[in-house]
Amino acid sequence: xxxQDILDKVQSVxxxxxxxxxxxxxxxxASHHSGQVRLSGEPxxxxxxxxxxxxxxxxxxxxxxxxxxxxxxxxxxxxxREELTSMFGAAVTGIVEGVSKISQIHFESKEEAQAENIRxxxxxxxxxxxxxxxxxxxxxxxxxxxxFQKPHKQMLIAQETMDIYVPLANRLGLHRIKLExxxxxxMYLKPDIYSQLTDWLERNHSSDQAYIEKVAxxxxxxxxxxxxxxxxxxxxxxxxxxxxxxxxxxxxxxxxHDVIAFRILVDKVKHCYAVLGLAHAQWR
Ligand code: MN
Numbered sequence: 038x039x040x041q042d043i044l045d046k047v048q049s050v051x052x053x054x055x056x057x058x059x060x061x062x063x064x065x066x067a068s069h070h071s072g073q074v075r076l077s078g079e080p081x082x083x084x085x086x087x088x089x090x091x092x093x094x095x096x097x098x099x100x101x102x103x104x105x106x107x108x109x110x111x112x113x114x115x116x117x118r119e120e121l122t123s124m125f126g127a128a129v130t131g132i133v134e135g136v137s138k139i140s141q142i143h144f145e146s147k148e149e150a151q152a153e154n155i156r157x158x159x160x161x162x163x164x165x166x167x168x169x170x171x172x173x174x175x176x177x178x179x180x181x182x183x184x185f186q187k188p189h190k191q192m193l194i195a196q197e198t199m200d201i202y203v204p205l206a207n208r209l210g211l212h213r214i215k216l217e218x219x220x221x222x223x224m225y226l227k228p229d230i231y232s233q234l235t236d237w238l239e240r241n242h243s244s245d246q247a248y249i250e251k252v253a254x255x256x257x258x259x260x261x262x263x264x265x266x267x268x269x270x271x272x273x274x275x276x277x278x279x280x281x282x283x284x285x286x287x288x289x290x291x292x293x294h295d296v297i298a299f300r301i302l303v304d305k306v307k308h309c310y311a312v313l314g315l316a317h318a319q320w321r
Contacts, residue, residue: 038086046093047102055099059089062103062125069114076185084178085109091174095211101167104132108171112137128165135168136175152200159205169205173214176202180221195225219277227280234276237290245273245297256301259315267303267312274298 040063047054066085073081089105097105103125110116111133121130139159163169180198183191199222206215224231249271260267274296283293301316303309 038090062106087178100128195222198222223277271299
């Protein structure tokens with residue numbers, strides 16, 4: 038990801054965005070992180086760029102995306118709060134400070150009650166909800182690059198992600214983030230079951246994408262025949278949701294049948310029920 042990718046993305050959704058401010062945040066971050074490297078061997082700057090891109094993709098505002106570029110500067114570089122405030126204002130600085138504060142909490146306990154307390158504490162600390170969104174984007178990129186950590190750290194971070202950040206993403210309605218964090222954590226926490234499930238999906242469901250497209254076309258035709266406007270999305274269910282179902286129903290992998298899910302978004306509640314009726318009539 039380059040800064041230009043972020044600027045392009047932002048401009049495509051918000052033509053009036055403050056691109057000059059984002060550009061300045063990039064330069065500030067680049068100069069302060071200069072010389073630092075990630076465990077992957079990449080320049081450190083690749084991390085804030087990825088985080089800012091995730092935020093741009095979520096269509097967050099300029100302050101949040103700038104904070105994504107700057108989120109590790111207070112903690113990991115010589116940058117000061119005063120510098121940030123004078124260059125980017127109180128909102129951006131507040132978000133960066135909030136993210137740094139959350140990073141300083143240490144999660145040790147694995148107990149469920151404790152996890153709930155930690156989630157509450159994080160919610161309370163993030164008085165500006167944008168702090169939490171940046172923290173979640175940060176965690177997504179750290180989970181995507183978790184293979185570069187030592188094995189015992191991988192387990193700790195994956196467990197913390199599953200216990201703390203997945204429920205927080207869910208609470209905020211950041212569904213895509215939640216699903217990605219869940220599947221990545223699952224891969225590290227239960228590697229055997231994860232790879233078994235992956236092999237099985239590849240053996241039995243590799244042709245599903247074509248099937249999903251075919252059914253989506255049929256659904257689209259059903260909608261237009263009935264003069265209903267709607268948007269159709271079909272997908273393979275995520276691995277962790279299949280796994281959860283296996284556990285809940287005591288099934289083995291080859292007993293799972295519903296690995297495909299469709300979602301139809303319509304503009305009126307009455308259309309919602311009409312479409313459900315039509316779908317039931319066509320697929321018993
Ligand atoms: Mn970070």
